Structures are given as structure tokens and as C-alpha cells.
Amino acid sequence: MLGSWIRAKLAARRSSSQYNAERKEKIIRFVKRFTVPLSILLFFVGIAWIFLLPYQDFNKKTYISENALLPGQVNVYFGYNDIRTAEEYRYQLTEHERQESETRATFILNEFRSLGFDSALQHFNTSDGIGVNAFAVYRAPRSDGKESLILSAPWESRTGEYNTNGIAILLSLAKLFKRNVYWSKDIILLVTDKGMAGTQSWVDAYHGTGQPNYSFLVMPRSGAIQGVVNLDFPGTQDYESLGIFFEGVNGQLPNLDLINTIVTVCTRTARVPLTLHDDTSHPYSDQPWGPYVQSLLHMIRTMQYQALGHPSSDAGLYLRYKIDAVTVHGIRGNNLHALFGFHKIGILLESTFRSLNNLLEHFHQSFFFYLLLRPNRYVSIGDYMPPIILFASLYYVEPSTDKKSEKEVSSIHATSSSRNVASALTVMIMTHLSGFMIFYIMQTRSLVGYTGNDSELLVVQFALSCCIALITVIGTIFSHYRQHQPATDGTTKMVTTLNGRTLKSFCLAFSGLVISTISLLNFSLAVVTAVLIVLPYTLMRSSTSLWARIFQWIILTILSPPGLAALTIFITQLPLAHLLSFLMEDYQVVGSWLLLYISVAYWPVNMAMQVLVFI
Structure with missing residues (x-):
């Protein structure tokens, strides 16, 4: 039983x-x-997801996470006398700003010393000659010197004009800071020269990572920097609105609480219009979808800065040292009834620094990963990461065309020899070695460093890199062909020892790994990469048709770095030397990863896919 x-x-x-x-x-x-239609469907689902983010029901309103900040809840003392002081400084700056770097930096240094600050000059080398930064440290009476804030201003604005009003308001605020005793953090006042090179030199020297020199050894220091506000107010006229630039190197972003603090102060205390970047256009503002279009344009602008790895302003260079920083930019306008000047700018900055002075510890409460759609609307990382997961998981390898039974096919393909894994792996290794060689060639510079006059040399280096990529593809294709002599008729023909399906699997797997990994560091770069390669690479395959091979090779050539460079030149009408100079300066001055990413991650897979279509 x-x-x-x-x-x-x-x-x-x-x-x-x-x-x-x-x-x-x-x-x-x-x-x-249904792998192919499912993959294409999921790809467009990911694209649609990204375009839904600017819609108000799919994002959130910003809020202050750090309660100690108390933005906009203090009395401000920036008054008539401070406005007159700023105007006097503006008049003096118009006489000094066109002089040599040493002369105008000495003027700033003398003003700092007249106020009793511990100040100094910093000399540094650039492609345009020697630059000079002037800075001072205000030792707060209620501070132990372990924490500090920075108020900075460059000599030149992002518009190409002199930052006259920005430096004038900085010097006026220095006097205001000096006569008040409620500061619990030191304040560093910094006027930088030679654009981003000056800011990068000062930050490196302050943290002991710059080139040792006299200025480096005697440099006055304070404590750990808690926050930075960079001033960019070009010219001598009034402004219609303020813009915030917050993107850093390689897609880094400051803590959202710093931006929220400035937005809150602008709304409650200063009462001035505020926007992201310098965009004051409001397309379709009279239409129901106007707010969506404006949010979409802001998101695309942010993603552009992040994907290029280029900081949107000098403040973005501080983020490499985990220092939260933003740039406040004055935007001109024609509305005479809405213009504002030193008074509201001074109130904004004083109230902002009073809020930062309340910090009990480093910014940590709010978000570091977000997409800012408007000054008061954002998307968190949990909402914008799903499209990347879809993009990174779209692997498709075409089914076998063998007429054998499924059991026989599975038994044949079970062995590594039939798949030729070693051959496919060899192709990936060869293309990546070429990528490292290209990176070495492109970033090689003389002992005195890269200079802007090396444009012809950069073009030659880029042409040599293209030749290396072409030789790698052709050499890899022919290295996997061999003579074969059938026993029937005695004729010979060339056959390949490389399995196309296996090579495609390697390419797609590596691409998915790169996209998913880089998305944690730079979401926008991962999205751009996915949009460029996911769908084309998924549909690429080995073919016996010559026209199919040529068509696929043309697509891959357009998607290659030389093809994208040619497409950019056609759209922007910029010379190739300018694009290469931009890429090299970002790599050598601000430490952007874009050159390394293109050379050792993006280009090698493109070369391997070109090998695929010709086997």
C-alpha cells in the first residue's frame, strides 16, 4: 500500500x-x-520614459532637507552705504580690468589688505601665459578655523565680457562681512584669472595637489570648504533675472540643498526672477504644454553639459573635491520695470551666506543625483534610472540558420570550439589595445604642456588615430581568414575562423556593461551612448550580401568618433581643430573623462562591430 x-x-x-x-x-x-520586436519596443519605451520626465506629474517639487539652513529667515544689512561702495569699486575696476594680470591682481590684493584680511597672490602657468589669482581669508571671530565658505568671482564672464559687477559686489560684501561678528565659518574671497585654469590652479594648490611653487608654499589656508558661490555679473548695467549654473566635471552635481537655498532666498528675500542656466526664453508660454517644453529644454541643456563632462561654470571645478558649488549669473534684459542692481544682488548673497553659516555639518541630507527641470522641480535617481536598465539589457543575437534539428544544433553549439570564443575574445582585445594606443597618441603633449597653438598637431594626431583604427579593423578581418581546399574539385577559397554570433554577443555584453556602469557616474553620458548604439548594434549582423555589408559599414562609420566629429562639424560649422582643442583642454585642465571614455570604451566596440559585418 x-x-x-x-x-x-x-x-x-x-x-x-x-x-x-x-x-x-x-x-x-x-x-x-519575438526578440527583435520586443527589443525595439523596449528601446522606444525607454526613450518615451525620458521624455515623460519633464511632465509635471512625473517629477517633484524641491524642498529643503537640511533644517539648520533656515533660508530667508534672517535680517539682512546690505544697505545704501554698501551699494555706494560697490559702485565705487565698479568705477575703479573699469580702470584696472584691461591691465596686465599682475597689475590688476595687485589692486585686488591691496584692497583685501586694507580691510585687514590675510591675503596673497597665486601665480600659475597657462597656455596664454602666466595667470595671477588674488584671494583673502576672513577669520571668523566665532570660528575655530575648521570650516570655511568661498565667495569667488572670475575676471572674465562666461559671456566674454569683464566681470565688473561681480568683482565689485564681492569687494563690497567683503567689507560687510568684516564689520559683522556673527560668522561661525571662515570666508575665503577669491578673484580668479584666466578662466577655468585659474580656478583649477587655486583649488589644486589649496588641497596640496598642484604644482609646487612659491605661491603654493606661502598660501593662506582655512578649514574644510563647505560651500562655494561663484559670481558672474558681466558689465556695469543692471539685470533682468538670475541664472544658476550647477553642472560639474564628468556629470557631477552639487547637493540639491545648496540650489534650494538660493532659490528660496531669491523667492522670499531678494524677490528676483530666477531660471536655470541663462535661458530666459519661454517657448509656447501661452500654450498648455508651455511648462513641459521649458522643462524639457532645461533637462536637455543639463544632459548636454553632463554628457560632455564639461563644467557649466567655474564653480563646477570644486565638485571634484566634493565641495558643493554653484554659479549665480546675471542675465540682461530689456524690461526696464524688472531690472535690479547691487541692492538685490547684495541681499541675495548676504542671506545665502547667512544660511550657509548655519550649517552644522557638510551637505548630506538632500540629493546628489537628480535632474533639475526648473528651479523648483526635480527628478530623483529612482525615477530616471529605469530607462538605462532597459537600454543596457537589450541583447539580441540572430537565431541560427542551420537546418539541423534543434538537438543537434544545441549539441554543436555547446562546445567553446564551435563558438570560437577565443577568436572573438582576441578581436575584443586587439580593438581595445588600439583604443589605448589612440588614447596615448591623443593625450601626448610636450614637456611645456598643451598650448592652443598646437591645433595642427592635434589634427595630425587625430588623423593618425583614425589610421590606427582603420588598420586594426582591416588587419583583424584578414587575420581571421585562411586558405581552405575542399577535396572534391581542388579549388581554394577563403573562409573565416571567427564566429559572428559570438563576436556580436561579446560586443553587446560589453556595451551593456559600459552603459549600466557609467550610468551610476554620469547618467547623461550613458543615455547618449545608449541612444547612439543600442538599436544599431542590436540589428547589425554578418551577411553574405555585399550591399548589406556596405550599408552596415556606413552606419557604423557614422556612429564612430570620426563620423560623429564630422557630423558635429557639419551642424555647428566649427573647425575640427576647435573641437579637438576643446576635448584636450577638458582632459588636461579640468580632468574630464570624455577622451578616455571615447578611446578605450566607445571606439573599440565600434571597431569590433565593423569587423563583424565583414566576416
Whole structure:
């Protein structure tokens, strides 16, 4: 009786296992059958997801996470006398700003010393000659010197004009800071020269990572920097609105609480219009979808800065040292009834620094990963990461065209020799070695460093890199062909030892790995990469048709770095030397990863896919 019950149970389990196996096999066959349309569908679902983010129901309103900041809840003392002081400084700056770097920096230094600050000059080398930074440290009376804030201003604005009003308001605020005793953090006042090179030199020297020189050794220091506000107010006129630039190197972003603090102060205290970047246009503002279009344009602008790895302002250079920083930019306008000047700018900055002075510890409560759509609307990382997951998981390898039975095919492809994994891996290794060689060639510079006059040399280096990529593709293709002599007619023909399906699997797997990994560091760069390569690479395959091979090669050439450079030149009408100079300066001055990413991650896979279509 018991034995019969056990045998019945075992038989039922065997039949159930066989049923489950057959069911799984049917599901696998169904998925393989609809892999292509499913992959394309999921790709466009990811694109649609990104375009839904600017819609108000898919994002959130910003808020202050750090309660100690208390933005806009203090009395401000920037008054008439401070406005007159700023105007006097503006008049003096118009006489000094066109002089040599040493002369105008000495003027700033003398003003700092007249106020009793511990101040100094910093000299540094650039492609345009020697630059000079002037800075001072205000030792707060209620501080132990372990924490500090920075108020900075460059000599030149992002518009190409002199930052006259920005430096004038900085010097006026220095006097205001000096006569008040409620500061619990030191304040560093910094006027930088030679654009981003000056800011980068000062930050490196302050943290002991710059080139040792006299200025480096005697440099006054304070404590750990908690926050930075960079001033960019070009010219001597009034402004219509303020813009915030917050993107850093390689897609880094400051803590959202710093931006929220400035937005809150602008709304409650200064009462001035505020926007992201310098965009004051409001397309379709009279239409229901106007706010969506404006948010979409802001998101695209942010993603552009992040994907290029280029900081949107000098403040973005501080983020490499985990220092939260933003740039406040004055935007001109024609509305005479909405213009504002030194008074509201001074109130804004004083109230902002009073809020930062309340910080009990480093910014940590709010978000570091977000997409800012408007000054008061954002998207968190949990909402914008799903499209990347879709992009990174779209692998498709075309089914086998062999007419053998599925059992025979599975037994044949079970061995590594039939798949030629070693050959496919060799291709990936060769293309990546070429990528490292290209990176070495492109970033090689003389002992005195890269200069802007090396444009012709950069073009030659880029042409040599293209030749290396072409030679790698051609050499890899022919290295995997060999003579084969059938026994029937004695004729010879060339056959390949490389399995296209296996190579494509390697390319897609590596691409998915790169996209998913880089998305954690630079979401926008991962999105741009995915949009460029996911769908084309998924549909690429080996073919016996010559026209199909040529068509696929043209697509891959357009998607290659030389092809994208040519497309950019055609759209922007910029010379190739300018694009290469921009890329090299970002790599050598601000430490952007874009050159390294293109050379050792993006380009090698493109070369491997070109090998794929010709085997």
C-alpha cells in the first residue's frame, strides 16, 4: 500500500517535471521568436520614459532637507552705504580690468589688505601665459578655523565680457562681512584669472595637489570648504533675472540643498526672477504644454553639459573635491520695470551666506543625483534610472540558420570550439589595445604642456588615430581568414575562423556593461551612448550580401568618433581643430573623462562591430 503511494508520487513528480520543462522550452522559443520586436519596443519605451520626465506629474517639487539652513529667515544689512561702495569699486575696476594680470591682481590684493584680511597672490602657468589669482581669508571671530565658505568671482564672464559687477559686489560684501561678528565659518574671497585654469590652479594648490611653487608654499589656508558661490555679473548695467549654473566635471552635481537655498532666498528675500542656466526664453508660454517644453529644454541643456563632462561654470571645478558649488549669473534684459542692481544682488548673497553659516555639518541630507527641470522641480535617481536598465539589457543575437534539428544544433553549439570564443575574445582585445594606443597618441603633449597653438598637431594626431583604427579593423578581418581546399574539385577559397554570433554577443555584453556602469557616474553620458548604439548594434549582423555589408559599414562609420566629429562639424560649422582643442583642454585642465571614455570604451566596440559585418 505504502509502496504504491510512493510510486504514484514519483510518477506524478516526473510527469510534472517533464511538463514544466516543455513549458519552459515553449516560453524560450516564443521569446526567441519575438526578440527583435520586443527589443525595439523596449528601446522606444525607454526613450518615451525620458521624455515623460519633464511632465509635471512625473517629477517633484524641491524642498529643503537640511533644517539648520533656515533660508530667508534672517535680517539682512546690505544697505545704501554698501551699494555706494560697490559702485565705487565698479568705477575703479573699469580702470584696472584691461591691465596686465599682475597689475590688476595687485589692486585686488591691496584692497583685501586694507580691510585687514590675510591675503596673497597665486601665480600659475597657462597656455596664454602666466595667470595671477588674488584671494583673502576672513577669520571668523566665532570660528575655530575648521570650516570655511568661498565667495569667488572670475575676471572674465562666461559671456566674454569683464566681470565688473561681480568683482565689485564681492569687494563690497567683503567689507560687510568684516564689520559683522556673527560668522561661525571662515570666508575665503577669491578673484580668479584666466578662466577655468585659474580656478583649477587655486583649488589644486589649496588641497596640496598642484604644482609646487612659491605661491603654493606661502598660501593662506582655512578649514574644510563647505560651500562655494561663484559670481558672474558681466558689465556695469543692471539685470533682468538670475541664472544658476550647477553642472560639474564628468556629470557631477552639487547637493540639491545648496540650489534650494538660493532659490528660496531669491523667492522670499531678494524677490528676483530666477531660471536655470541663462535661458530666459519661454517657448509656447501661452500654450498648455508651455511648462513641459521649458522643462524639457532645461533637462536637455543639463544632459548636454553632463554628457560632455564639461563644467557649466567655474564653480563646477570644486565638485571634484566634493565641495558643493554653484554659479549665480546675471542675465540682461530689456524690461526696464524688472531690472535690479547691487541692492538685490547684495541681499541675495548676504542671506545665502547667512544660511550657509548655519550649517552644522557638510551637505548630506538632500540629493546628489537628480535632474533639475526648473528651479523648483526635480527628478530623483529612482525615477530616471529605469530607462538605462532597459537600454543596457537589450541583447539580441540572430537565431541560427542551420537546418539541423534543434538537438543537434544545441549539441554543436555547446562546445567553446564551435563558438570560437577565443577568436572573438582576441578581436575584443586587439580593438581595445588600439583604443589605448589612440588614447596615448591623443593625450601626448610636450614637456611645456598643451598650448592652443598646437591645433595642427592635434589634427595630425587625430588623423593618425583614425589610421590606427582603420588598420586594426582591416588587419583583424584578414587575420581571421585562411586558405581552405575542399577535396572534391581542388579549388581554394577563403573562409573565416571567427564566429559572428559570438563576436556580436561579446560586443553587446560589453556595451551593456559600459552603459549600466557609467550610468551610476554620469547618467547623461550613458543615455547618449545608449541612444547612439543600442538599436544599431542590436540589428547589425554578418551577411553574405555585399550591399548589406556596405550599408552596415556606413552606419557604423557614422556612429564612430570620426563620423560623429564630422557630423558635429557639419551642424555647428566649427573647425575640427576647435573641437579637438576643446576635448584636450577638458582632459588636461579640468580632468574630464570624455577622451578616455571615447578611446578605450566607445571606439573599440565600434571597431569590433565593423569587423563583424565583414566576416
